[in-house]
Amino acid sequence: MKNKLTRKLILYFSLTLLLFSIVIGIAFGLLFSKQTVTIHTEEMTRRAVVIADTLTDYFSEQKTSSSNNSSSMHDMMGSNSSMKMGMGYSSFLKFMDELAMDDIWIVDENADTITVGHGMHSKAYNKLPTNARDVIKKVYTGKTTTSDAFSNFIGEPTVTVGSPIKNSSGDVLAVVLLHSAVSTVHKEKKQGYVLLFISILIAWIIGLFLSIILSKKFIAPINKMSNFTEELVVENYEESLDIIEKNEIGQLGEKLTILKNRLAEAKFQRENREQAQKNFLSTISHELRTPVTVIRGSLESLIDGLIDQPEKIEQYHQQLLDESIVLERLINDLLELSRLENPEFIITMEPVAIGDILSDCLRSLRLKASEKEQQLLLENSVEQPVIVNGDYGRIRQLFVILIENALKFSPNQARITIQVKTDTNKLIVSIHNPDSYISPKEQKEIFQRFHQAPAKEQLDGTGLGLTIAKEIAERHHFDLIVSSDKELGTTFYVKIPL
Numbered sequence: 001m002k003n004k005l006t007r008k009l010i011l012y013f014s015l016t017l018l019l020f021s022i023v024i025g026i027a028f029g030l031l032f033s034k035q036t037v038t039i040h041t042e043e044m045t046r047r048a049v050v051i052a053d054t055l056t057d058y059f060s061e062q063k064t065s066s067s068n069n070s071s072s073m074h075d076m077m078g079s080n081s082s083m084k085m086g087m088g089y090s091s092f093l094k095f096m097d098e099l100a101m102d103d104i105w106i107v108d109e110n111a112d113t114i115t116v117g118h119g120m121h122s123k124a125y126n127k128l129p130t131n132a133r134d135v136i137k138k139v140y141t142g143k144t145t146t147s148d149a150f151s152n153f154i155g156e157p158t159v160t161v162g163s164p165i166k167n168s169s170g171d172v173l174a175v176v177l178l179h180s181a182v183s184t185v186h187k188e189k190k191q192g193y194v195l196l197f198i199s200i201l202i203a204w205i206i207g208l209f210l211s212i213i214l215s216k217k218f219i220a221p222i223n224k225m226s227n228f229t230e231e232l233v234v235e236n237y238e239e240s241l242d243i244i245e246k247n248e249i250g251q252l253g254e255k256l257t258i259l260k261n262r263l264a265e266a267k268f269q270r271e272n273r274e275q276a277q278k279n280f281l282s283t284i285s286h287e288l289r290t291p292v293t294v295i296r297g298s299l300e301s302l303i304d305g306l307i308d309q310p311e312k313i314e315q316y317h318q319q320l321l322d323e324s325i326v327l328e329r330l331i332n333d334l335l336e337l338s339r340l341e342n343p344e345f346i347i348t349m350e351p352v353a354i355g356d357i358l359s360d361c362l363r364s365l366r367l368k369a370s371e372k373e374q375q376l377l378l379e380n381s382v383e384q385p386v387i388v389n390g391d392y393g394r395i396r397q398l399f400v401i402l403i404e405n406a407l408k409f410s411p412n413q414a415r416i417t418i419q420v421k422t423d424t425n426k427l428i429v430s431i432h433n434p435d436s437y438i439s440p441k442e443q444k445e446i447f448q449r450f451h452q453a454p455a456k457e458q459l460d461g462t463g464l465g466l467t468i469a470k471e472i473a474e475r476h477h478f479d480l481i482v483s484s485d486k487e488l489g490t491t492f493y494v495k496i497p498l
Contacts, residue, residue, distance in 0.1 A: 005222070006215050013211030014204075021200040032192050040180065041146055041159055048163035048178040049144060055106070055165050059173040105177040106165075111136050114174060132177065135162045139175045142166070157181070221249050225256055232256075237264035288330065291323040298323075333464040340471035347391045347475050354386045354395075354427060354496065358418060361399045365407065372412045376403070380420040386427050388496055394472045398480075399429070401469040402492050406433040409490075427496040434489035443482055 106114045111133045138145040139162040147160045160179035164172040221243045228241045237260055243253035298316045301307050307316055339345045362376050369376050406416045410433050417432040438446060447470040473480035479495035 006219050009215040009218065010208070010211050013215065014208055017204055017207040017211070021204060025196055025200060028196055029193065032196075036192070037159070041161065044159065044161045044178055044180055045144055045146065045163070048161045048176050051104070051178070052163040052165045052176045055174070055176070056167065059165050059167070103179050105175075107136060107175050107177060109136070109140055109172075109175075132160075135160065135177070136175050138162070139164050140172045142170070142172060221245060221253065225253060228256060228260075232260060232263060235263075235267060237261075237267065284334065288327070291327040291330075294323045295320055295327075330464075333468065337464055337468050337471065340468065340475060347394060349389045349391065351387050352390050352392045352395065354388060354420070354429065355380060355382075356385075357392065357396050358399060358420065358429070361396060361403060362418070365400065365403055368404070369407055369416070372407070372410075372414070374407055374410060374413065375415045376418065377415060378418045378420070382420055382422055382427070386420075386422075386496075386498070388427070388498070390476045395476065398469050398472045398478075398494070399431075401465045402431045402494070405465060406431050406436070406490075406492075409433065409436045411435055422498070425498050427498055429494040429496070430491050432489060432491045436484070436490040437486050438482065438484040438490050443484060446482060447480075 108114055132147075135145055135147045142164055144161065144163045147162070148158060158179045158181050160177060163176045163178070165174040165176060166172055224241060224243060228239060231237075231239045241253050241257050241260070243250055245253065298320050302313065302316055307313055358378060358380075362378060366376060403416065403418070407414075410416060414433070414435050417430075417434075419428075419430045419432065421428055447466050470480055472478075473494065477497060479493070481493050481495075482490065483493065484490040
């Protein structure tokens, strides 16, 4: 499975390179074919011009002699040509034939052949084709001309170049016709195609080799991520993903690392939650068992008639009532906490005044504070009433829990201060107990279920009060934090966004 993507990439790279090579080969073939013919024609033109320029002096002398003898050039070059030219002219024509490298004609204005050479064909064509006259007429205007006049005449495609032989005054004395078969050009093209094919084959082999290397390099980080995700599947979060890429693969690797960290955190929280649930079941079983055991034992003693003194019976009745109150409070707190932790439980949100809630709490708790001669002081530095959205009863329950805790862990005649102030778009309500201290370790555990701070004397409580207060704060998006100092005491802060 891991090699499938590598094979696909190599195949795609190879097909792309092959297609690219075919397109380049076709384009190169068309351009090369056209350019080869063009270059060959230009080379023939250059040779024709050189031959014409070389023959200029000779034809100028012959024209002068012809004028003196009142004879045409054709007559002069006809039957008596061998006597007037001599051996030098024959050698010169042989040299011109070798210079031309192709078939050559030298003709006059009437398309009569003066001289015929043969460079590529063993047969000398003394008669010109009829359409060659058009080429000769154009050349006699003084222009070098190209044509395919000899194609049908020779029986194969050719390129013909005509160049004028001029005298010093610019008059055209004769025409040099130089033609070459296109087959010679095709030989050059074939050589070019062979060279192109070899070059494409070498390039394709090199490209295939590079595609294998690049594919493996491209797949390497993907294989790392695949192995990394396999470890995530089996919940092994110890492995790290090292991908140094400044591209989309590197970004994907970073996201996988973030995913690993979140999964590790979720696993840690799940394990803690499972452990907390086990601890919760163990604790709640113990908390419920104690009052139930006391109630059962007292009832059995009363039913069996083991207690017959009226004052003892009254004590047992009071103990049964106290244990039932504790049991009721514990059950109510558990139900309250269960409702608050349920995300489907809806809290009624409506505008409420924080000042009114605090005043209501203080009125309810002043009687309890008077039992230990404690004082509750409210310091409100906010002039205007502060209105927030929330559940009046739940927010009141939050502050009651915090103030009750402060009263519970304070000595007689202590002073509990409730301060209200604003700071950076937040309303801060603090409950300060100067006679209490909570260690840093306990500060981390104080909001856990059934956690009770150590005290010199046995205090009433289920250990769920601060847990319920924390849930109420979170449901209202309040921040509930604690700060404690041995000299300054303990302060609970409720930060309410405005």
